[in-house]
Amino acid sequence: MATSAELKTALDDFAARANGNAAVRKMLKEWSRNIHLDCADTGETYTLVVENGRVTGIVPEAKPPKDIAIMAPTDTLVGMFRGQLNPMAEFSAGRLKFVGSAKDEMRLDAVVDIIWK
Amino acid sequence: MARPRIVVLGGAGDMGYRAVKELVASKEAEVVVADFRIDRARKLAAELNPPPEVQFVDANSRQSLLQALEGATVAVNCIGPFYRYADKVLPAVIAAGVDYVDICDDDDATVKLLSFDGLARKRGVTAVIGMGWTPGISNLLARRGADRLDEVTDIDITWVGSTADSEGQAVIAHVIHAITRDVPIYREGEWVNAPAMSGVKEVDFPPPIGRVKAYYTGHPEPVTIPRFIDGVQNVTLRGYLLPDDIQSLSRGLVDLDLVSTEKKVNAMVGLLQPMLPLLSRMGTTAAPAISGLRVDVSGFKNGQPARYSFVTEDTMDRLTGIPPAVTALLLANGEFRQPGVVAPEGGLPVEAILARLAARDIEIEEV
Numbered sequence: 460m461a462t463s464a465e466l467k468t469a470l471d472d473f474a475a476r477a478n479g480n481a482a483v484r485k486m487l488k489e490w491s492r493n494i495h496l497d498c499a500d501t502g503e504t505y506t507l508v509v510e511n512g513r514v515t516g517i518v519p520e521a522k523p524p525k526d527i528a529i530m531a532p533t534d535t536l537v538g539m540f541r542g543q544l545n546p547m548a549e550f551s552a553g554r555l556k557f558v559g560s561a562k563d564e565m566r567l568d569a570v571v572d573i574i575w576k
Numbered sequence: 577m578a579r580p581r582i583v584v585l586g587g588a589g590d591m592g593y594r595a596v597k598e599l600v601a602s603k604e605a606e607v608v609v610a611d612f613r614i615d616r617a618r619k620l621a622a623e624l625n626p627p628p629e630v631q632f633v634d635a636n637s638r639q640s641l642l643q644a645l646e647g648a649t650v651a652v653n654c655i656g657p658f659y660r661y662a663d664k665v666l667p668a669v670i671a672a673g674v675d676y677v678d679i680c681d682d683d684d685a686t687v688k689l690l691s692f693d694g695l696a697r698k699r700g701v702t703a704v705i706g707m708g709w710t711p712g713i714s715n716l717l718a719r720r721g722a723d724r725l726d727e728v729t730d731i732d733i734t735w736v737g738s739t740a741d742s743e744g745q746a747v748i749a750h751v752i753h754a755i756t757r758d759v760p761i762y763r764e765g766e767w768v769n770a771p772a773m774s775g776v777k778e779v780d781f782p783p784p785i786g787r788v789k790a791y792y793t794g795h796p797e798p799v800t801i802p803r804f805i806d807g808v809q810n811v812t813l814r815g816y817l818l819p820d821d822i823q824s825l826s827r828g829l830v831d832l833d834l835v836s837t838e839k840k841v842n843a844m845v846g847l848l849q850p851m852l853p854l855l856s857r858m859g860t861t862a863a864p865a866i867s868g869l870r871v872d873v874s875g876f877k878n879g880q881p882a883r884y885s886f887v888t889e890d891t892m893d894r895l896t897g898i899p900p901a902v903t904a905l906l907l908a909n910g911e912f913r914q915p916g917v918v919a920p921e922g923g924l925p926v927e928a929i930l931a932r933l934a935a936r937d938i939e940i941e942e943v
Contacts, residue, residue, distance in 0.1 A: 482784035485889050486866045488937060547857050561853045565740035568853075568862040573784050576861065 461537040463503060467517070470496075470507065473540040474514035476574045483570055487512030492526040492563065498533045527559035527567070542575025580649035580908035583608040583674075585633055585641075585665060588617035590744035591679060591708065592654030594897025595904075598936070599652075600624045602901070605908055610644040635661045641668035650904045653678035654897075656746030659753055663688040666917075670701050675907040677900045679708030681750055683760050686711075686796035686919075690803075693917040703917045704924065707903050709895035710735040710813075710869050711796045713888060715920035716930055717940065718797070721873025721884040722805045723926075728875040730810045733797050734779045734790045738818040740856035740865040741892045748845045752835050754815065755826055759794035762802045762811035773827065777814060781887060782941065784864040789823075790814035800919035821858040867892040870943075887941045894938065902932045 477483050487509070494507040508516035529536070535554050538544035546568055549555040557564055582599055586592040587609035599607045607628035611617040614632045621627045633644040635655045641664075645651055651669045653676065655661045662678065662685040669676045670692060680686055689705045696703045706712055714733045722728040737751070758769035775792040793815035801811045817823060829835045835844050848855070856863040866889055874883040888895070903924070906912040914923050930940060 482864070482866075486784070486864060486891065488891060488894060547862070561850075562740075562743055562865075564853050565856045565862070566865040568857065569740050569784075569865045572862040573864060 460500060461533040463501065463533070466498070466505070466533055466537050469537045469540040470505065470517045473574065474507070474517060477570060478513050480574060482573050484512050486566065486569065486573075490566065493522050493524055494567075495521055495525050495528040496536055497528060497530040498536065499530055500532045527557070527563055529555065529557055531555040539571065542571060546571060579604070579606050581606045581608065581647055582650045582652060582904050582908055583610050583631075583645055583648040584652045584654060585610050585635070585644065586653065586655035587611055587628075588613050588620050589654055589656070589746065590742055590893055591656075591896045592652070593620055594893040595652055595654060595901040596620075596628060597624065598898050598901035599904065600626070600628055602905060604905055605649070608644070608648070635664055638664070638668050641665060642672055645669060645672040645674050648672070648674045650675045650677065650907045652900050652904045653680075654900070656681075656744075657749040657753060658682045658685040659750075666692050666703060667695070670696050670699050670703070673699055673701060675701060676703040677707050677903045677907065678705050679712065679896055679900055680706050681708060681711060681795060682753060683794045683796050683799050686799045690800070690917050697916045700915045702907060702912070702914050704903055704907070705917055705919055706796045706800065707900045707920050708897075709867065709892065709899070711800070712899045712920055713895060713933070713938075713940075714797055714869055714871055715801065716924070716926045717869075717871040717886040718801055718805065718873060719921040719926045720930070721871065721886070722808070722875075722921075724884055725873065725875040725877050725882060728805060728808050728873060730872070730874040731797075731801055731805070731808055732812045732814070732872040732874075733795075734788075734814045734816070734870045735795075736781060736785050736788055736790070736816045736818060736868040737892065738856070738863045738865055738867060739822060739852050740818070740863040741867050743849065743852055745845050745849055747892075748848055749841060751817070752829070752841050752844065754793040754795060756830050756835050757794065759792055760798050761792060761813065762798045762808070765809050767798070767802075773830075775812065775814065779814065779816075779870055781868045781870060782889060784866060785818070785868045785889060788816040790816040796919070801921060804919055804922035819856060819859045819861070819863040822855060825855070825858070866890065867895055869895070885943045887943050888939060890938055894936075898933060898936050898938060899929070902929055902936075
């Protein structure tokens, strides 16, 4: 099982790659969301704070408002944010739950793909 | 002095709401969200500060349109699909004596809208048609390129849209309309029809879009540009959908006769809309949630062949919703006036509009 420290490292790496990617910046103009990551196995929650397309914070708590929620075991979250697991495949297999709009789901999916392509 | 009143028809739609947000943020006008989906309009309006006024409007009813336009300075028409509604809305706006801007993106509707030119002139109404992303920014860039040349011969426009970048029913209906019939292009000084999805050509975009194999689609640019840009001999309009594999699905819809009537189109739109997250994942990677536009203008300068190419990539709602808002403010403030029906390349202050778009972070790259 992945540890909290591994998840934090994966999220920091993801944020740095997203913020440094010109294509992602084009795609996320005006996109501001609090993305809650709920670790189904440990009960921990992290919030990825996105403001105008930039990840501006990763906080170890459920920061309101909850615009998007992703629920999965820590291993799955780490694999997804490292680009090793396909979010749609994990969703289809029932290992990941997504709460949010379809448009946000597609946008996040595309960001993960671009960063790790 | 009273502030101008701008009524956004279809202001609760994906594109209309982006125009509303821009107008509210400008603080230069009193803004009205007029929409058939009144509950959605109220909900979206409440998210803005200050919240704009909300009104019900039914584009099928002239009386309803006239009621919504009472006291308006400018109407921004975002009610799509335009091949169904545009020629119902513009006559009502002209009758109300209100200046007008729309984002009409259907070639057949554009021909109908141009036929109201005489009526608009008579009433002193300025009606700017096709002022979104494509048409809209595409036409402005065509004009920019043409103005740099001594003689313009060819204008080639390519758009790229993504299933991950829009979820509106009108957009889906428009795309089906654009790729399922013979569509106009302008070739050697004459309008001719070509089958949609033919004329395949490789066109390059910056990342994340990259190279696409674009094809003819039904759009207004080949209809309007030869009317407003003197001497041009060829105007083509190609489009491409992301992800790549969606092209096969599109051809399949046509081949299986699933979109040959309006009833079938309506049913298909209802079926496809909830499937967009799945469709955006067709193939090996997720479609980038972005839209693109490339305009290539060729001709002669100082006796030598020359070409200017422009590209922009951004989200569809920004590319489509911001230009009509900027243009509505030009009309409302009296900065542009030209009674009649006019396309963006037909007299608007091109560089001033592009500068205002740049100030809103819509970047035009010259390639």
